[in-house]
Amino acid sequence: MPPTPARPRAVFLDALSLGPVDLSPLESWAELEAWPVTAPEQRLERLVGAAIAITNKIPLDGALLHQLPDLRLICTASTGTDQLDLGACRELGIAVRNAGAYSRASVVQVTWALILELATRIQARRDRVRCGDWQHSPVFALVEPEFDELQGQRLVVVGAGDIGRGVLAIGAAFGMETVGLTSRSSAAEVEAALRSADVVSLHAPLTAASAGLINAERLGWLKPTALLVNLGRGGLVDTGALVEALRQGRLAGAALDVLSQEPPGPELEPLLQVPNLILTPHMGWTSRQARGRLVQTLAAHLQDYARSSAGAGV
Missing domain, CATH: 3.40.50.720 (NAD(P)-binding Rossmann-like Domain)
Structure with a gap:
């Protein structure tokens, strides 16, 4: 089934970073493509046509974002947003949502x-x-x-x-x-x-x-x-x-x-x-409970986007 306004296409660039976790809550609100890892040269081909990008640590720079006219939302699977060019996001009207206080x-x-x-x-x-x-x-x-x-x-x-x-x-x-x-x-x-x-x-x-x-x-x-x-x-x-x-x-x-x-x-x-x-190997955020909350937070962001897009007739 192709993406619809209520189920936009979402691409998770580095899902492996979350470890063994259930991503099905995301699939309730988007046509999800979850890639374990993404090399820098693969970002553009994987994100073309996507309305939503999800990234933990894969950087999304201004030069890349300018080549993605369909992109409307970036969700970071992290509290920080230093992996994003926030200036370019503002310029292009791309909304940014982080994972909040999950960890x-x-x-x-x-x-x-x-x-x-x-x-x-x-x-x-x-x-x-x-x-x-x-x-x-x-x-x-x-x-x-x-x-x-x-x-x-x-x-x-x-x-x-x-x-x-x-x-x-x-x-x-x-x-x-x-x-x-x-x-x-x-x-x-x-x-x-x-x-x-x-x-x-x-x-x-x-x-x-x-x-x-x-x-x-x-x-x-x-x-x-x-x-x-x-x-x-x-x-x-x-x-x-x-x-x-x-x-x-x-x-x-x-x-x-x-x-x-x-x-x-x-x-x-x-x-x-x-x-x-x-x-220690960047483990502070990685409890089972924290990773579960992270997925639920991302799902809530996708839900808000899907509902607002449907309401606007996008």
Whole structure:
């Protein structure tokens, strides 16, 4: 059955990025073509004639969008929209809808899993058990490596939106002092917060203003006992400067769930050797429940478009 105004043609360019998830809710409102992955040179041929494009991380630039006169809606299977040329979308009258707050609980949970691992070094203790240190200990408990309580420490969240506020709430439950920074925070506020921070958690979107936000200068403001976690975007952190800070002992530890290049290439190998650096594969958003909510949000966007198009007689 060909697409109709009530069932417009929709193309999902990188459906594999959602993992094993049921896409049938999307098919209730559109004639869906779901491609596992799409190479840059395949974008145009797959999107020609489509009214709706769905992308997680496949970039849609202005040069491409100008060749797609039928495209009326782009849905990002993500909270961020940095993969889109938003100026071109406005110029061409293409509506943009993101996935909203679908991943809040998932990202908050993974953020705290990483903070707690950095703070308590559970893996180091598992390693000591595996190698027999506990079994051969003359006392009942292994104290080292030592760790400090989070209670009374200062948590600074950069990007205190929906997810950031969730991270702050958990910090408060641990008895931490909490500080939330947003794009409206002044330079003086940012500097004062970073200088006083014990734990810094990044959740800001990647924009021209936030790119390289944590650079060599700002890493120098942090205490040598501070911890840094990034579940925002890889481009928020100057990775080279972070590596140097960790190697020189100017920062106690860091965890990166995101990198500037994803998936990473050969540049990842040196990072695996950096002391006190945890790397995870952009997993913060990927709980089963979050991915289910994501599909439902996309379906709602398709539903709104199908109904509005039918009402307008498009």
